[in-house]
Amino acid sequence: MSTFSTAATPSAARPSHARVALKVLGRFCRTQPLGAVALALILTMLVAGSFAPQLAPYDPLSASFTDVLLPPSAEHWMGTDNFGRDVFSRILHGTRPALLLGISTALIGSLIGAALGTASAYFGGRIDAVLQRTNDVLLSIPLIVAALVVVSVLGRWEVGGIDINLMIAITLPYIPVMARVMRTAALSVRLSPYIDAARALGFSHLRIMVHHMLPNLVSPWLVMVSAFTAQTILLEASLSFLGVGVHEPTPAWGLMLAGVSVETFTTAPWVVLFPGLAISLTVFSFSLLGDALRDALDPRTRH
Amino acid sequence: MLKFLLRRFVQFVFTLFCVATIIFFALRVLPGDPVEFKYVNEGGVISAEQLQAQRERFGYDRPLAQQYVSWIGGLTQLDLGTSIWSENPVSEEIGVRFGITIQLAVLALVIGLLFAIPLGVIGALTRGTWIDQVVRVLTVTGQSVPSFWLAMLILMALLLTLGWIPSVEAVQFQQQPWEYIGQIFFPALAVGWRLSSVNARLLRSSLIEVLSQDYVRTAHAKGVAPSRVVWRHALSNALLPTVTVIGIEFAGLLGGLVVTEQVFNINGIGRLLVQAISFNDLTLIQGLVMLFALIYVSVSFVVDLVQALLDPRIRVQ
Numbered sequence: 001m002s003t004f005s006t007a008a009t010p011s012a013a014r015p016s017h018a019r020v021a022l023k024v025l026g027r028f029c030r031t032q033p034l035g036a037v038a039l040a041l042i043l044t045m046l047v048a049g050s051f052a053p054q055l056a057p058y059d060p061l062s063a064s065f066t067d068v069l070l071p072p073s074a075e076h077w078m079g080t081d082n083f084g085r086d087v088f089s090r091i092l093h094g095t096r097p098a099l100l101l102g103i104s105t106a107l108i109g110s111l112i113g114a115a116l117g118t119a120s121a122y123f124g125g126r127i128d129a130v131l132q133r134t135n136d137v138l139l140s141i142p143l144i145v146a147a148l149v150v151v152s153v154l155g156r157w158e159v160g161g162i163d164i165n166l167m168i169a170i171t172l173p174y175i176p177v178m179a180r181v182m183r184t185a186a187l188s189v190r191l192s193p194y195i196d197a198a199r200a201l202g203f204s205h206l207r208i209m210v211h212h213m214l215p216n217l218v219s220p221w222l223v224m225v226s227a228f229t230a231q232t233i234l235l236e237a238s239l240s241f242l243g244v245g246v247h248e249p250t251p252a253w254g255l256m257l258a259g260v261s262v263e264t265f266t267t268a269p270w271v272v273l274f275p276g277l278a279i280s281l282t283v284f285s286f287s288l289l290g291d292a293l294r295d296a297l298d299p300r301t302r303h
Numbered sequence: 304m305l306k307f308l309l310r311r312f313v314q315f316v317f318t319l320f321c322v323a324t325i326i327f328f329a330l331r332v333l334p335g336d337p338v339e340f341k342y343v344n345e346g347g348v349i350s351a352e353q354l355q356a357q358r359e360r361f362g363y364d365r366p367l368a369q370q371y372v373s374w375i376g377g378l379t380q381l382d383l384g385t386s387i388w389s390e391n392p393v394s395e396e397i398g399v400r401f402g403i404t405i406q407l408a409v410l411a412l413v414i415g416l417l418f419a420i421p422l423g424v425i426g427a428l429t430r431g432t433w434i435d436q437v438v439r440v441l442t443v444t445g446q447s448v449p450s451f452w453l454a455m456l457i458l459m460a461l462l463l464t465l466g467w468i469p470s471v472e473a474v475q476f477q478q479q480p481w482e483y484i485g486q487i488f489f490p491a492l493a494v495g496w497r498l499s500s501v502n503a504r505l506l507r508s509s510l511i512e513v514l515s516q517d518y519v520r521t522a523h524a525k526g527v528a529p530s531r532v533v534w535r536h537a538l539s540n541a542l543l544p545t546v547t548v549i550g551i552e553f554a555g556l557l558g559g560l561v562v563t564e565q566v567f568n569i570n571g572i573g574r575l576l577v578q579a580i581s582f583n584d585l586t587l588i589q590g591l592v593m594l595f596a597l598i599y600v601s602v603s604f605v606v607d608l609v610q611a612l613l614d615p616r617i618r619v620q
Contacts, residue, residue: 034436136314137321139551140599141592142558145576149326149592152580153333234449238562241451242577257452262468265459272459276452284447291443 035292049095058086102233113178121186146173227290383590393590404571414495423506445500
């Protein structure tokens, strides 16, 4: 009886929620050790990015012509670049555009993709056919080519230091891919008897999709967001490397690798090594987390 | 089969037509004059009459609808228009650079499969053990490393060990075969490595599925040597899904080359695209996008055809 009374008051129910969350997290860490490592890495990067101005030992933008291309040392942990800027401070600050653009574009793209994919699977027939053919057409253009074209058409549009047009350029090419993934997941839900039951009860299409289908698509969506964040971070780095992504003077990892001459490869390898390691480690963490989530959430692969 | 071919061909033409339409209007959504851009960019002063004459020359003086009709009409005759930037026909600009990119892509595809098969087989056979985890980390790493950075690391390694890197100048195979192989091999390795990681993971999961099937158990029961069961009986079937996605991956491969060609200074179509974009050469951009779409659609067409030949169920679908 006492359990009933505690569950009835919201304040008492809260710790039990937290306990459930902790338990789920604990199980995830035990069954998916690699996923737990990835999660820890991502959290570390989020903290590092949030507190970059406080954590960075130097101003990432201050050039010093007496400290050009210094090797890693106690003062400059990752050396300095050809403008005498501290590489470590620039890497720390570079976490911000990478995570901000990567996570936001994956989130926005996956929400649009989920909406399109669910609608496509739910309605079927002509709507599904039109959406699928549109997808086929759009998928025939390589992602980076599509992103380059969007960037060149839209140019730059910065709001509060964030290039909105760059976000659009990274998000748009992924929408057909995400819509396809979500459609496949939604199709299996669509065939469940309870959807037919909901239709028989006369619920509206929107209500069935939002209240009955979407909650069952949270797991595949979560896996997709994590896996695609890895991809969007990689795409942003490539665009920045090509000089059409994040612009100077903002420190971004892809941009730090742009314009490095071949001579620098041997005379100052730290200029090349550390930004690439930062990109790889971040992308690696998100891919691994996506993988672990897939294993943990997919009942078929659960042993 | 004929009906299947016909339907697939109609789809082929329809997709290309849609891409042509989308890219044409996408590039012209925002106002801006690519011809004026060229002359202003070159720092030259140009009179209004001269500018008008240039516009007429490239066809940018006509109304949009007329430009669209001539763009589609030109496509049916494989005429992609004239590049504003170089003033040469777009098909000529592409023709000069197309060969090297295709060679790189095919070599990268081969490398992608060569590494993928052993990795995928090891992963599937040691499923759930620490070896599988190591393979998993390896393949996820391969997918995480940006190909342009891997390209830089390869150049760095070559400089440190051999003190040599492939020459920036394009060479012919007939004249300097080794130099040529070096020029092709290392960029292909940088792009192919990523592909092999993707393929290895795919192969692992499809091999696990195949290995649990009845006919594999039958083969084991018959007393077929375990290695033969894996390599002959199971792998040949497990490779099918991998081959199927090659069409999709080929597009990604070309995308990877867009960036990697920059690092190795290779004068391919990827580099041409980046140049076309920096010069705002709309005619060249739309021609290149059409080419990328054409390659993708053709490869998927061939893959579908091969599949239909192998599997009669697909034909009647």
